[in-house]
Amino acid sequence: MAKQHIVILTGAGISAESGISTFRDANGLWEGHDIMEVASPQGFATDPALVLDFYNQRRAQLLTVKPNAGHTALVSLEEKYDVTVVTQNVDNLHEEAGSTKVIHLHGELLKARSSADSNAIVDWTEDINIGTLAEDGSQLRPHIVWFGEDVPMISTAVEYASTADIFIIIGTSLQVYPAASLSQYVPLGTPIYLVDPNKPEGLSSHIHFLQGSATEKVPELVGMLMDLTD
Ligand code: APR
Numbered sequence: 200m201a202k203q204h205i206v207i208l209t210g211a212g213i214s215a216e217s218g219i220s221t222f223r224d225a226n227g228l229w230e231g232h233d234i235m236e237v238a239s240p241q242g243f244a245t246d247p248a249l250v251l252d253f254y255n256q257r258r259a260q261l262l263t264v265k266p267n268a269g270h271t272a273l274v275s276l277e278e279k280y281d282v283t284v285v286t287q288n289v290d291n292l293h294e295e296a297g298s299t300k301v302i303h304l305h306g307e308l309l310k311a312r313s314s315a316d317s318n319a320i321v322d323w324t325e326d327i328n329i330g331t332l333a334e335d336g337s338q339l340r341p342h343i344v345w346f347g348e349d350v351p352m353i354s355t356a357v358e359y360a361s362t363a364d365i366f367i368i369i370g371t372s373l374q375v376y377p378a379a380s381l382s383q384y385v386p387l388g389t390p391i392y393l394v395d396p397n398k399p400e401g402l403s404s405h406i407h408f409l410q411g412s413a414t415e416k417v418p419e420l421v422g423m424l425m426d427l428t429d
Contacts, residue, residue: 202281203428206363207273208381209286209293212370212395213413216267217292219260223372230256239346247338248329254341255326257289258308262324266296269369269413272421274298279428280365285356287371287378289343302359304352304378310342317351353377360384365424368393368406370413382406392420 211221222229229237230253236242237253274297276282284293284301289308293301311323313333320342321333331339344350356378360366366385373379382391391406393399394416402408409416 202279203364204359204362205276205280205282205365205367205424206359206385207282207284207367207369208371208378209284209288209369210371210373210378211288213269213286213417214264214267214288214290214292215370216269216412216414217264217290219264219288219290219292221370223374235346238343240348243340243345251327251329251341254308254343255328258324258326258341261290261308264290264292266292267414269417270296270298272418276421276424279425283359285359285378285381287375302352302356304344304350304356306341306343308341308343311339312342314338314340317349350377356381357384361386363389365389366391367420368395369417370395373399394420 215221220230222234232253237250243250270292273282273284277299282300284298286293286301286303287305289303289306291307291309309322309324310320311327313319313335315335315337319333319335327339327341333339360381361384363385366382366389368382368391385391392409393406394409394411394413396410396412398408398410409420
């Protein structure tokens with residue numbers, strides 16, 4: 200029999216206990232910056248050096264952190280289910296933990312791209328400075344989807360969500376669209392679980408809410424789902 204399909208939408212909360220700051224838990228500041236200053240094309244046009252340096256710091260930090268028990272628990276689901284992780288995170292901690300199918304909606308810190316061609320993407324672990332050029336001669340920039348930019352992977356994510364037998368949401372404030380609307384594409388009657396220390400306002404009553412941190416609640420949820428199949 201075909202395995203059931205689990206689709207998991209993750210946000211910054213799943214990586215919080217690995218030591219990566221969330222976006223909206225500290226008065227709307229992200230590592231001391233207004234989000235629009237460092238995560239918008241306007242911010243990049245205004246002060247490219249500041250934006251490049253900001254992501255250089257994030258990239259360097261990422262290379263020092265490790266996946267936590269939340270990321271790791273999701274990997275074991277693959278023994279019994281067909282699992283797709285759709286993450287808003289730009290870290291690579293799902294892949295580091297061992298998840299095999301990961302879709303990044305908002306780009307990846309360990310990739311860079313041409314400023315002139317959004318499809319010219321390369322693996323990147325070093326700093327990017329003013330004058331670090333892409334192959335086409337344009338300024339290299341982080342492969343990050345900034346506010347106001349297209350989210351090319353959303354159509355793939357919607358296709359997966361629309362075939363989900365189980366949908367799980369972990370550690371996201373669900374404030375950024377289109378990612379936040381993904382659960383609307385899940386077939387009617389599909390169980391939806393949400394893990395977060397904070398209960399979102401106006402949470403639908405059909406969503407099973409597991410209140411707590413990712414390292415505590417994700418392994419619990421995974422244990423329960425593993426017991427459902429033989
Ligand atoms: N375990 C689980 N969830 C946690 C934890 C934890 N230990 N700590 C915090 N959270 C929850 C918060 O309660 C909040 O609901 O994680 C969520 C983090 O929300 P945001 O900071 O808004 O992050 P996210 O939803 O991923 O942001 C979406 O916004 O700036 C953009 O592109 C960026 O991908 C990002 C998008």
